[in-house]
Amino acid sequence: LRHFLTVEGLSKALLEEILDTADSFIEVGARSIKKVPLLRGKTVINLFFEPSTRTRTTFELAAQRLSADVLNLNISTSATSKGESLSDMLQNLEAMASDMFVVRHAQSGAPHFIAKSVCPGVAIINAGDGRHAHPTQAMLDMLTIRQHKGRVEGMVVAIVGDILHSRVARSQIRALLTLGAAEVRVIAPQTLLPFEPEALGVSVFHNMQAGLRDADVVIMLRLQKERMEGALLPSESEYFKLYGLDDQKLAYAKPDAIVMHPGPINRGVEIASEVADGPQSVILNQVTNGIAIRMAVMSMAMSGQIASAQNRS
Numbered sequence: 001l002r003h004f005l006t007v008e009g010l011s012k013a014l015l016e017e018i019l020d021t022a023d024s025f026i027e028v029g030a031r032s033i034k035k036v037p038l039l040r041g042k043t044v045i046n047l048f049f050e051p052s053t054r055t056r057t058t059f060e061l062a063a064q065r066l067s068a069d070v071l072n073l074n075i076s077t078s079a080t081s082k083g084e085s086l087s088d089m090l091q092n093l094e095a096m097a098s099d100m101f102v103v104r105h106a107q108s109g110a111p112h113f114i115a116k117s118v119c120p121g122v123a124i125i126n127a128g129d130g131r132h133a134h135p136t137q138a139m140l141d142m143l144t145i146r147q148h149k150g151r152v153e154g155m156v157v158a159i160v161g162d163i164l165h166s167r168v169a170r171s172q173i174r175a176l177l178t179l180g181a182a183e184v185r186v187i188a189p190q191t192l193l194p195f196e197p198e199a200l201g202v203s204v205f206h207n208m209q210a211g212l213r214d215a216d217v218v219i220m221l222r223l224q225k226e227r228m229e230g231a232l233l234p235s236e237s238e239y240f241k242l243y244g245l246d247d248q249k250l251a252y253a254k255p256d257a258i259v260m261h262p263g264p265i266n267r268g269v270e271i272a273s274e275v276a277d278g279p280q281s282v283i284l285n286q287v288t289n290g291i292a293i294r295m296a297v298m299s300m301a302m303s304g305q306i307a308s309a310q311n312r313s
């Protein structure tokens with residue numbers, strides 16, 4: 001039994017094993033996902049302390065497809081409102097013979113804390129923690145790139161927008177570099193970049209024309225206002241003019257570039273409808289791939305494969 005908390009430090013071989021395992025759950029020539037008995041008799045609890053549509057739902061569908069018993073704890077109606085601490089709540093859930101917690105939390109490091117200090121006997125899967133990491137999102141994005149481009153290796157990938165507050169960008173950058181992307185670029189105003197972004201291993205651009213030139217993959221991010229406190233930002237219309245992806249700006253990338261977005265999208269802010277719904281968009285394919293990737297991660301964590309592959313690398 002092992003946890004899946006971050007892609008940081010995971011080997012190329014392990015990331016490829018996750019992608020191959022996800023592929024094995026996808027019916028050939030169909031969008032449907034196989035139902036398999038890998039987690040029969042196991043109990044998975046979704047613990048989402050922050051809102052979610054895609055991640056929570058695809059984790060639930062993935063657990064069902066693995067034949068697990070799955071439940072979603074409604075945090076707002078739980079006994080935490082009566083003063084129960086997070087640790088006490090989790091230890092009570094563990095006492096119900098839970099095998100796996102899927103955790104989303106506003107605090108960076110919360111899933112790591114639970115895994116190490118609160119419930120070390122339960123497999124913990126990080127479904128997004130603060131600004132830190134969203135590892136299953138990064139892996140479903142790698143699967144989508146591999147499906148549409150044949151490989152991640154050698155790709156020029158541009159990530160556009162609010163890098164500063166984005167756990168998705170941090171995990172994507174790490175996964176892309178591990179899998180051998182030729183270049184990972186970030187395109188953003190200075191105010192939406194972390195201090196010394198080059199330390200992440202990326203090239204930095206403040207201009208869409210230069211940053212999108214010859215890109216194979218364009219990943220758009222939304223402005224994460226829930227994580228901005230008093231930030232100086234341009235208006236939404238000004239932001240769209242400079243950094244919003246419309247057909248005109250997309251033409252700077254390669255003609256066969258794919259457009260991605262982890263969602264939720266804000267039309268007319270970071271992306272125009274003509275692009276979000278256009279022929280180069282693979283945004284809904286990303287959502288579909290979320291089920292297979294989460295099946296792969298949950299089954300590999302439960303069987304100890306993630307741990308043994310890490311030891312081999």
Ligand code: CP
Nearest residue numbers: 052053054055262263
């Ligand atoms: N991509 C993503 O994490 O979306 P949700 O917030 O809807 O889960």
